[in-house]
Amino acid sequence: xxxxxxxxxxxxxxxDRAMLAGDHGAATAVAMRxxxxxxxxxxxxxxxxxxxxxxxxxxxxxxxxVDFAELLVAGGARVCVPTTxxxxxxxxxxxxxxxxxxxxxxxxxxxxxxxxxMGCRTIxxxxxxxxxxxxxxxxxxxxxxxxxxxxxxxxxGARTHRYGDFIDICAALTGRAPAVGLHLEENxxxxxxxxxxxxxxxxxSAAWLLPAIGYLVGERCGNRVPVLLGLEEADEDGLxxxxxxxxxxxxxxxxxxxxxxxxxxxxxxxLGGREAEEWIEITVDDLHAGLCSLSTVPxxxxxxxxxxxxxxxxxxxxxxxxxxxxxxxxxxxxxxxxxxSAGVEFVVCTNRLSLDFLERExxxxxxxxxxxxxVVDTCVVVxxxxxxxxxxxxxxxxxxxxxxxxxxxxxxxxxxxxxxxVRSAQAGRLWRDPELWP
Amino acid sequence: MSGVELxxxxxxxxxxxxxxxxxxxxxxxxxxxxxxxxxxxxxRHPRCAESVAGRVLVMPYGRGSSSSSSVLLEGVRLGxxxxxxxxxxxxxxxxxxxxxxxxxxxxxxxxxxxxxxDWEAPPEGAEASxxxxxxxxxxx
Numbered sequence: 001x002x003x004x005x006x007x008x009x010x011x012x013x014x015x016d017r018a019m020l021a022g023d024h025g026a027a028t029a030v031a032m033r034x035x036x037x038x039x040x041x042x043x044x045x046x047x048x049x050x051x052x053x054x055x056x057x058x059x060x061x062x063x064x065x066v067d068f069a070e071l072l073v074a075g076g077a078r079v080c081v082p083t084t085x086x087x088x089x090x091x092x093x094x095x096x097x098x099x100x101x102x103x104x105x106x107x108x109x110x111x112x113x114x115x116x117x118m119g120c121r122t123i124x125x126x127x128x129x130x131x132x133x134x135x136x137x138x139x140x141x142x143x144x145x146x147x148x149x150x151x152x153x154x155x156x157g158a159r160t161h162r163y164g165d166f167i168d169i170c171a172a173l174t175g176r177a178p179a180v181g182l183h184l185e186e187n188x189x190x191x192x193x194x195x196x197x198x199x200x201x202x203x204x205s206a207a208w209l210l211p212a213i214g215y216l217v218g219e220r221c222g223n224r225v226p227v228l229l230g231l232e233e234a235d236e237d238g239l240x241x242x243x244x245x246x247x248x249x250x251x252x253x254x255x256x257x258x259x260x261x262x263x264x265x266x267x268x269x270x271l272g273g274r275e276a277e278e279w280i281e282i283t284v285d286d287l288h289a290g291l292c293s294l295s296t297v298p299x300x301x302x303x304x305x306x307x308x309x310x311x312x313x314x315x316x317x318x319x320x321x322x323x324x325x326x327x328x329x330x331x332x333x334x335x336x337x338x339x340x341s342a343g344v345e346f347v348v349c350t351n352r353l354s355l356d357f358l359e360r361e362x363x364x365x366x367x368x369x370x371x372x373x374x375v376v377d378t379c380v381v382v383x384x385x386x387x388x389x390x391x392x393x394x395x396x397x398x399x400x401x402x403x404x405x406x407x408x409x410x411x412x413x414x415x416x417x418x419x420x421x422v423r424s425a426q427a428g429r430l431w432r433d434p435e436l437w438p
Numbered sequence: 439m440s441g442v443e444l445x446x447x448x449x450x451x452x453x454x455x456x457x458x459x460x461x462x463x464x465x466x467x468x469x470x471x472x473x474x475x476x477x478x479x480x481x482r483h484p485r486c487a488e489s490v491a492g493r494v495l496v497m498p499y500g501r502g503s504s505s506s507s508s509v510l511l512e513g514v515r516l517g518x519x520x521x522x523x524x525x526x527x528x529x530x531x532x533x534x535x536x537x538x539x540x541x542x543x544x545x546x547x548x549x550x551x552x553x554x555x556d557w558e559a560p561p562e563g564a565e566a567s568x569x570x571x572x573x574x575x576x577x578x
Binding site for chain 1: 450469475504505507508509511512515530531534535537539541542543559
């Protein structure tokens with residue numbers, strides 16, 4: 001079937017047309033045809049230049065993903081902007097961590113090799129913003145992976161639409177993207193305000209609660225741009241956790257936190273000088289509800305301080321998005337004081353930069369001695385890594401793990417603070433910190 | 439000759455024909471459709487256990503993750519994709535899966551957009567076809 005003429009509504013440059021005609025190689029022509037089709041779908045009037053890309057398509061979902069990558073490789077594909085890779089289907093440094101079939105492993109590996117052959121940087125992480133030179137404020141990029149998208153837009157002030165499998169590499173091969181959505185200034189203003197100011201100050205600055213706040217925001221804001229008002233100081237790991245949770249429960253690709261994120265020095269700036277379309281006050285009850293929706297265990301165990309006791313914990317999984325050196329620095333003394341029990345599988349997903357940090361500090365050996373598995377390049381909810389059979393209870397401090405673990409790997413989930421995760425792993429049973437609520 | 443003809447907006451051009459499967463609720467292909475069989479596996483979806491394979495799939499829009507593109511593409515590879523997709527609201531994710539399928543396997547279901555009133559017209563089970571210019575024909 002012919003690909004058809006480009007939609008007349010999309011204005012193409014001479015160079016775009018040359019790429020479409022195959023002057024830049026067969027793979028670039030494929031990529032440009034797909035981009036132009038999608039520009040027509042989105043109603044874009046033109047394409048714009050991008051200066052970087054982050055690719056999610058290197059994660060194995062099925063043979064067609066490999067077929068697509070092989071088609072591009074065979075067509076001479078080379079990325080033309082700095083391009084990084086998201087997690088793949090296996091840990092290349094520790095291939096024995098893979099618990100799937102040999103066939104699936106071979107295909108996951110081949111897919112990763114294809115993207116390497118296209119000239120992408122093999123950083124294999126869902127937190128590229130913590131490992132490489134980062135996009136600058138205002139820079140146009142094409143990023144895939146929902147948590148990376150929301151971080152790039154919100155915390156860095158870079159500009160990307162929500163990209164996913166296939167179109168991400170098309171942008172990287174052409175250096176072009178449809179001029180739509182969050183690439184454009186007028187679509188970046190906040191629309192719905194989440195007002196946290198009536199919460200006790202201790203809760204507004206509690207890093208462990210940020211995923212619950214993000215999850216609430218994602219559930220309630222639909223496809224509008226949310227503004228958080230009254231959030232106390234949050235560091236980058238906290239904003240990463242909040243954004244990842246919001247992008248799991250909802251379609252959030254950009255949030256503004258007044259006084260914290262770069263496009264929101266004031267509420268008025270965050271709203272682009274207009275009125276909020278909706279204003280939602282967040283109460284302590286809402287936070288409890290957010291915690292409950294992050295867990296699939298009964299409500300009492302999900303959110304109550306000091307409750308838990310008899311709930312057995314089988315797995316503790318951390319690192320979605322990938323654990324940073326700073327998060328490891330927080331984890332290490334906790335694990336040394338409260339080593340996990342032998343009956344609990346304790347896994348932390350991270351990237352090679354953090355792994356280097358751990359090795360330099362001598363911390364990797366210490367963590368391993370306590371039975372903590374450190375997995376790189378991949379993630380336990382997208383690849384068969386866990387050794388514990390499905391059906392048990394997985395505890396995490398990650399909103400994203402909490403959202404995806406039940407469906408993807410078949411565990412019940414309980415959400416808690418980092419300390420609660422570590423102490424529960426030690427006890428083999430849910431441990432709740434009574435100090436967390438003021 | 440009886441029947442109805444409706445003009446849709448082409449998102450991804452192609453031709454396809456089959457019986458109408460009408461979903462009033464949106465469906466995420468990722469986690470919602472088994473690409474091996476084409477069966478709807480989302481247990482919260484009212485039409486769970488029915489198959490999208492070879493059907494003219496009429497649904498308001500897709501829901502959920504960008505990985506739905508991959509599931510539609512995998513369905514095209516395995517021959518379990520819908521014959522055509524007829525949407526009421528713009529959905530880039532399924533269109534992307536179809537656009538990639540066209541490049542990769544030289545076939546894909548057409549994806550078209552109808553206005554809200556026309557979208558109500560195709561009845562469940564009717565024989566229908568979509569042509570390359572985005573026209574939906576429903577047998578009378």
